Structure formats: structure tokens, C-alpha cells
């Protein structure tokens with residue numbers, strides 16, 4: 126994704142990634158798939174910079190990003206401009222495994238659902254980071270956010286592996302440094318600005334999926 130590494134010093138900047146999520150909303154509150162995917166790409170870069178312990182997580186995210194990117198550049202790309210248009214198109218053309226027969230395992234709808242669930246984790250984690258103090262532990266904030274969200278969709282083995290990875294997360298000070306948005310007050314401000322937008326993107330997607338009974342797609 127252009128922009129998440131600033132050209133001056135080649136360092137990753139979380140502000141630019143979070144700004145990508147702001148671009149997700151169209152004037153009539155549809156969610157642009159291109160920016161949604163770009164936001165995840167930026168987050169994955171950040172995750173990779175934290176070390177190889179997180180590779181099993183970023184690999185899965187990358188494969189989902191790749192599936193959606195293929196739709197975005199494929200022959201039906203005009204149907205994949207927004208999450209709303211993707212859902213209508215895939216449902217109208219029976220491209221979604223609504224009956225759980227395993228026929229369309231890689232639909233845009235089921236792939237995005239996995240990232241959508243992870244977006245809830247992100248929102249909960251960032252809110253904890255925003256309201257944390259210098260004694261707070263990133264590993265605790267991360268696992269609390271995970272247990273309240275994604276963990277409910279993961280089997281035991283994945284939960285166990287995730288739990289092991291969280292333990293080696295850098296502490297809050299180092300974590301803020303890798304985010305590269307300035308001193309802690311600045312990080313708090315950037316998070317405060319980005320969170321409502323992330324929440325709105327999440328809620329719009331959640332309502333859309335609920336309306337079409339897509340929240341349990343296999």
C-alpha cells in the first residue's frame with residue numbers, strides 16, 4: 126500500500142494506515158472494498174515488523190487480502206467496488222455458500238467476514254491502547270480484545286497459538302514507537318480520531334451481513 130511507509134525515512138506510520146479506514150466510507154455510507162483491503166495490507170505490514178512469531182497470523186490475513194484483491198482486479202471487478210455491491214452480486218449469482226455445502230469456499234462474502242471479525246478485535250484492542258497508561262501491558266490488552274471477539278470463532282489450537290504469540294508482544298512504549306505516530310499523547314489523539322470511523326465501518330458491515338443472514342458463513 127502506498128503511504129504506510131513515509132518516503133522521508135522509510136518508516137512505517139500507523140496514522141496513514143488508520144487514515145485508510147477513513148477512506149472506506151462512501152458519501153452514502155457504503156464501504157469501499159479497495160480501501161478496506163488497503164487498510165488490512167497496512168496492518169499486516171505492521172504485524173510483520175513485530176517479528177516472525179506473528180507470521181502464522183499475517184499469512185492467513187495475506188491470503189484473505191489476496192482473495193479479495195483478485196476479485197477487485199478480476200473480470201467482475203465492477204461488482205466489487207463496495208461491500209454492498211459485492212454482497213448483492215454474489216448472492217444474486219449464487220456465489221455464496223449459504224447452504225453450507227462447501228461449494229464456494231472462497232467467496233468474497235466469507236473471506237471478508239473473517240477480516241470483519243478481526244476488525245472487531247482491532248477496534249477493541251485500539252480502544253484499550255487508547256485508554257491505557259504506561260503500566261498497561263499490550264499482551265493483556267491484546268488477549269482481552271481477542272477473547273471478546275475473534276477467539277469465539279477460532280478452534281482451540283488457533284486460540285492457543287494466538288495466546289502464545291501475544292505474550293511476546295513488545296511492551297507499550299516499544300509498541301507505540303513501532304506505530305511511529307509521535308509521543309504517547311499523539312498516539313492517543315490519532316487513535317481517538319480513527320476509532321469512531323473503524324467502528325462505523327464495522328457496524329455498517331455487521332448490519333449488512335445480519336440483514337442477509339451472512340454472519341455464520343462457513
Ligand SMILES: CCCCCCCCCCCCC/C=C/[C@@H](O)[C@H](COP(=O)(O)O)NC(=O)CCCCCCCCCCCCCCC
Nearest residue numbers: 139168169171172181182185186239240243246267283287
Ligand atoms: C498486534 C498484535 C496482533 C495480534 C493479532 C490478533 C489476532 C489473532 C488472530 C489469530 C489468527 C490465527 C491465524 C488463523 C486464522 C484462521 O483460522 C481464521 C479463520 O480462517 P478460515 O475460516 O479461512 O479458516 N482466520 C481469521 O480469523 C482471520 C484472522 C485475521 C487476523 C488479522 C490480524 C492482523 C493484525 C494486525 C495487527 C495490527 C495491530 C495494530 C495496532 C496499532
